[in-house]
Amino acid sequence: MYKKFLPLRLLAVLIGLVLIAAACGGSDDDASDDDASDSASSAETEETEPEEAADDDGAAEEEATEAEDEAMEDEAGSILRVALQFGPDAGLAIESDDSSILVKAAIIEGLVKASATGEPEPSLAESWERVDDTTWEFALRPGVVFHDGSAFDAAAVETAIAYITGVASPPRSLGGLELSTEIVDDLTVRIITSDPDPILPLRLSSRSMSILAPAAYDSEPTAPIGTGPFALTDFTPPDSLTVERFDGYWGDAALLDGAVFRFVPDAGARAAAIRADEVDIAGGIDIPDLAAIDEDPDVDLIQFSLPRTASLYANTTSGPMANPTVRQAVSLALDNVAIADGLLEGQFAAARGYFGPENTWAPQAEVPADAVDQAASLLEGVDAEDRSLMIWTYASRPELADIATVAQAQLQEVGFDVEIEVGEYTPLEERVFAGEHDMFLGSRGYYFDIADAGALFTSDFTCEGGYNLNRFCDEEFDALVASMSAADAVEDRQALFAEAAEFLAERFVGFPLVHDQARYAARSDVQGLDIDPFEINLLTNQVSLGG
Amino acid sequence: MRSSRLQRVLSAPVVLLAFSFFAFMLPELQGVDQARATLLARSEEAEPDPETLAAISEELGLDDPLHVRYWNYLTDVAAGDFGNSNVSRTPVGPQVWRATIVSGTVVALAIGSAVVIASILGVVAAANRDRWPDRAITAASRVLVAIPIHVLTPLLVYAVALRLDLVPTGGWGGPEHLVLPVLALAIGPIALFSQVVRSEMIDTLEQPYIRTALAKGLRWRRVVWLHAARVSLVGVLTLGSLFIAGLLGGAVIAEVILGVPGLGRLLHTALTTSDVPMLQGGLLVAVAVGLAIGLLGDGLSAILSPPEREG
Numbered sequence: 083m084y085k086k087f088l089p090l091r092l093l094a095v096l097i098g099l100v101l102i103a104a105a106c107g108g109s110d111d112d113a114s115d116d117d118a119s120d121s122a123s124s125a126e127t128e129e130t131e132p133e134e135a136a137d138d139d140g141a142a143e144e145e146a147t148e149a150e151d152e153a154m155e156d157e158a159g160s161i162l163r164v165a166l167q168f169g170p171d172a173g174l175a176i177e178s179d180d181s182s183i184l185v186k187a188a189i190i191e192g193l194v195k196a197s198a199t200g201e202p203e204p205s206l207a208e209s210w211e212r213v214d215d216t217t218w219e220f221a222l223r224p225g226v227v228f229h230d231g232s233a234f235d236a237a238a239v240e241t242a243i244a245y246i247t248g249v250a251s252p253p254r255s256l257g258g259l260e261l262s263t264e265i266v267d268d269l270t271v272r273i274i275t276s277d278p279d280p281i282l283p284l285r286l287s288s289r290s291m292s293i294l295a296p297a298a299y300d301s302e303p304t305a306p307i308g309t310g311p312f313a314l315t316d317f318t319p320p321d322s323l324t325v326e327r328f329d330g331y332w333g334d335a336a337l338l339d340g341a342v343f344r345f346v347p348d349a350g351a352r353a354a355a356i357r358a359d360e361v362d363i364a365g366g367i368d369i370p371d372l373a374a375i376d377e378d379p380d381v382d383l384i385q386f387s388l389p390r391t392a393s394l395y396a397n398t399t400s401g402p403m404a405n406p407t408v409r410q411a412v413s414l415a416l417d418n419v420a421i422a423d424g425l426l427e428g429q430f431a432a433a434r435g436y437f438g439p440e441n442t443w444a445p446q447a448e449v450p451a452d453a454v455d456q457a458a459s460l461l462e463g464v465d466a467e468d469r470s471l472m473i474w475t476y477a478s479r480p481e482l483a484d485i486a487t488v489a490q491a492q493l494q495e496v497g498f499d500v501e502i503e504v505g506e507y508t509p510l511e512e513r514v515f516a517g518e519h520d521m522f523l524g525s526r527g528y529y530f531d532i533a534d535a536g537a538l539f540t541s542d543f544t545c546e547g548g549y550n551l552n553r554f555c556d557e558e559f560d561a562l563v564a565s566m567s568a569a570d571a572v573e574d575r576q577a578l579f580a581e582a583a584e585f586l587a588e589r590f591v592g593f594p595l596v597h598d599q600a601r602y603a604a605r606s607d608v609q610g611l612d613i614d615p616f617e618i619n620l621l622t623n624q625v626s627l628g629g
Numbered sequence: 630m631r632s633s634r635l636q637r638v639l640s641a642p643v644v645l646l647a648f649s650f651f652a653f654m655l656p657e658l659q660g661v662d663q664a665r666a667t668l669l670a671r672s673e674e675a676e677p678d679p680e681t682l683a684a685i686s687e688e689l690g691l692d693d694p695l696h697v698r699y700w701n702y703l704t705d706v707a708a709g710d711f712g713n714s715n716v717s718r719t720p721v722g723p724q725v726w727r728a729t730i731v732s733g734t735v736v737a738l739a740i741g742s743a744v745v746i747a748s749i750l751g752v753v754a755a756a757n758r759d760r761w762p763d764r765a766i767t768a769a770s771r772v773l774v775a776i777p778i779h780v781l782t783p784l785l786v787y788a789v790a791l792r793l794d795l796v797p798t799g800g801w802g803g804p805e806h807l808v809l810p811v812l813a814l815a816i817g818p819i820a821l822f823s824q825v826v827r828s829e830m831i832d833t834l835e836q837p838y839i840r841t842a843l844a845k846g847l848r849w850r851r852v853v854w855l856h857a858a859r860v861s862l863v864g865v866l867t868l869g870s871l872f873i874a875g876l877l878g879g880a881v882i883a884e885v886i887l888g889v890p891g892l893g894r895l896l897h898t899a900l901t902t903s904d905v906p907m908l909q910g911g912l913l914v915a916v917a918v919g920l921a922i923g924l925l926g927d928g929l930s931a932i933l934s935p936p937e938r939e940g
Contacts (some may be wrong), residue, residue, distance in 0.1 A: 170717075171670055171671070171716045171717060171898070171902060172670070172671045172716055172717050172718070173714075173717035173718055173719045175671070175717075175718070177671075177672075178671040178672055179671065179672055179673050250681060250684035250685050250688055251668055251671060251672055251675060251678075251681045251684070251685065252681075253672075254672060254674070254675055254676070258678075302718055303717065303718055303719070318890075319717070319724070319890075320890055320894065320895075320898060321800075321801055321888070321890045344800060344888065345888075346799060346800070346888045347885055347888070347894075348799070348885055348886040348887075348888065350783050350786070350886065351786065351798060351799040351886055351887060351888055354786050354787070354790060354791055354798035354799070355797075355798045355799060355800075357791060358790060358791055358794070358797070358798050360797055360798055360800070478901070506659055506660070506661060507669075508660075508661045508662055508665050508666050508669070508903070509659065509660035509661060509662075511665070511677070512660075512662060512665075515677070526674060527673075527674055541676055548676030548677060548678055549674075549676045549677075
C-alpha cells in the first residue's frame, strides 16, 4: 500500500477536478458502466453493482475510490488481488481462450474436471458410463444453480453442447469430433459422438466445454453465467475483472469474499505490483525479475513445468532437412542444456523429447558425450548446399529469437552455414505450411486443454495433420496414431504415446529444445493456493488470505 | 498565413482518409491472413482448419473484394458506426472512446504540467544566466531529454512507487494512478521546453523595450515575470501543441508498462491481434485528435503572437 500525503492529496483533488471537467472520467467504474450496456453480462453487472449508481458525481467518485481503498485495506482477509499477464481478448466468449480466465476466476465449471495428473474427475456430472462406442451417459449433480438463479439440468447441458459444437471455431479439445445430446431425464443426459471416442470425459474437462446458464447463449459473445463458487460482478476490458462469492454454490462456500483480477501486460509491472503489496498473486514472472522476488521474504515463488516445448521444426520433405543425415547432425549439434541453463538461466528445462519428463510415459533421449564430434563427422559427407540452413522464427515470444541465435552458433560450430529470419507469426506460418522453410523455431503447447497426447500426434505429425510444421508423412506412423482411437485404458494409450514419440525421435522429426516453466509469485499470506500443472485453476473455494 | 491555415483545415479530412486506408491495408501490407490471425487471437494455437477459416472469413466479411470492404467501412464510419472488434465481437466505438478519454486525460495533464513547469524552470534559468541555477537546470534537462520513455517509465516505477512508496506501481482507477503515466510523459517535454523558454527569454531580455522598462524603474522581477516571460511563452505553447501527437506515441509504451487502458494500449493490442476494426477506429481517433490539437495550437499561437495576427 502506498502512503498518502498532503501534496499527493492536493494533486489527486486537482486531477479529480480535471476528470470531472472532462465530463467522462476514465475510471474503472465509469468504464464498467459502459461495459455493462455493451457486454453480454450487462444484466448481471448492473444488478450486482449498486455503488456504481453514484458515479455521475465526480466528488462521489473520488470518495468512492477512497472508500474502496479503505475497504480493501480493512478487508485484507477477504478480497484476493491477482495480476495476470493475459487478459480476455474475446469478450469472455466461452468458445475462446477467455474461458481459461473464467475458470481461473472460478466462475464456470464443466461436467468433468481434470485432476492434477490430468485424469477426468466428477464436477457437474457425478458419474458417467460408456453406453456404446459413440454414446456416453452422464448423471448430473442435483441441486446446482447458475449465478442467474436458473437450474442446472439436462436441458442446460443440451443447450451448452449444441452451442459449442456449432460455433465457427469449436474448441481444440474436441479435435474435430461432433457431439449431439439426448435427454434421458432432468438429471441424466447422453452425449453422442460422431466417431467412437475413448476419451470423451477428458475432452469435456476442457475449459471451453464448461456449462453456462441457458440465458448466457442468447447474447454474442456468451455471457459468463456459470455455476462456480464465484460470480462475475464487474468486467472492465482490458483492465480488470471482479468476482464475489456466490452463496448458492453447490459445494463448500468460498473462504474469500471475492477477488479482483488485473490484466497487466508488462512483466516488470506485475513483479513491481507484488513487491509493493498491490496484488497477492502475480502470474508470468519474467526471468530478470526472479532474483528480486526471491529475495523478498513476504513473497513466495511458485514454479512448475508447463506442457509447452520450444522446438526447431524441420522441413522433412524438401531442402536440406529432407536428408536424414543432416537432421541427425543437427540433432547432435544442438546443445539444449546450454540453451536452457546458459541462455535461459535455468528457467526453462532442456528438452529430451517433445514431451517433458513429468509425463512418465514419455521417452527422454540420451545425448552422447561426443555429440558435437559425431555431428561434425556426419557432415563431412554432406554437400555444401545441404549445409546451408535458414531458421525462421517470430518475435511475439521473446525467448525464441535468442534461442535461434544460440542454435545458429551451435550449428555453425559443426560446419553448418546458418541464417536467421525473424518475422510476424502468421505470414511465416503460411510459408511453413507451403513448405518453403528449412527450420521453423516455434513454441507449442503439447496438450490442447486436456492431458492427452493423441491430439498433438494427430495434428502435428500425421500426413493429414492440420499443424504439421515438419511436413512429416509416414503411413506406419499414421496407422500407429489411428490405433490410439481404439485404446481407452490410460495405460494402453500411454504405451502408444511412448511408441509414437520414440518413432519420431528415431527419425529426427524436428528438434525439441526446451520446455517452458510457469512462474507465479504469491504473497506469504495467501493460503490454500494450489495451481495445477496445466494452469487451469487458480482461484478456488479453498483459497484464503491470512496467517 | 491564413490561407495556409485554411489549407491545413481542408486537408484534415484527406489525412484522415489516408490513415483509415493505411490502417485498413496494414494486415495486407504485413501479409497477415486476417481470418487466421483472428482465429489465433480467439484460440491460441488453433489449427488452421480450412472450414473454420472459411467460417471466420464469412463472419468478418473478408470474402468481399477489398474495395467493397473499404467502401462499406467508410459508409459505416460516416454513419458513426466503427463496427465490431474482430476478436471480441463487441462494438469498437465505445472502447475507443473510453481509451481516448483515458489517454487524453494523461496527455493533457502531461503537456499542461510540462508547459507550466518548463516555463518556470526556463525563466529561472534565463534570469540567472551562467549562474548555478541555470547550470543545474540546463544539465538536468540535457540528461532527462536523452532518456527514452521505455527506460524512464520502469525507472519511475522503481523510484517513485517501489522505493518511495508514494503511488501505485501501475493500473488505473483513482487519481493516484495518473501520477506515474503523467510523469513518464511529462519529463521529456519539461526538459526540452525549459531550454526553449530559457533561450527565448535570453533573447527577450536583450530587447530594447525590456531595457526601457528597467530604465523607467520597474523592478527586475516584475519585468522578467510579467513582460519577458509572457512573450517567451508563445514558442513553448506552440511547441506544446505540436508535441501532443508525439506524446500519443510515447503513451503506447507508458500505457503498456503501467497498465493504463488508454488509446496506446488499445492500439498495441489491436496490432498484435490484427484486429483491423479496432486498429482503424483507434488510429482514426488518434489522428483526428492530433490534427485538431495542431490546428488549435496554430490558433493559439496566432492569438498570442501579434505580428502573425497582423500578417
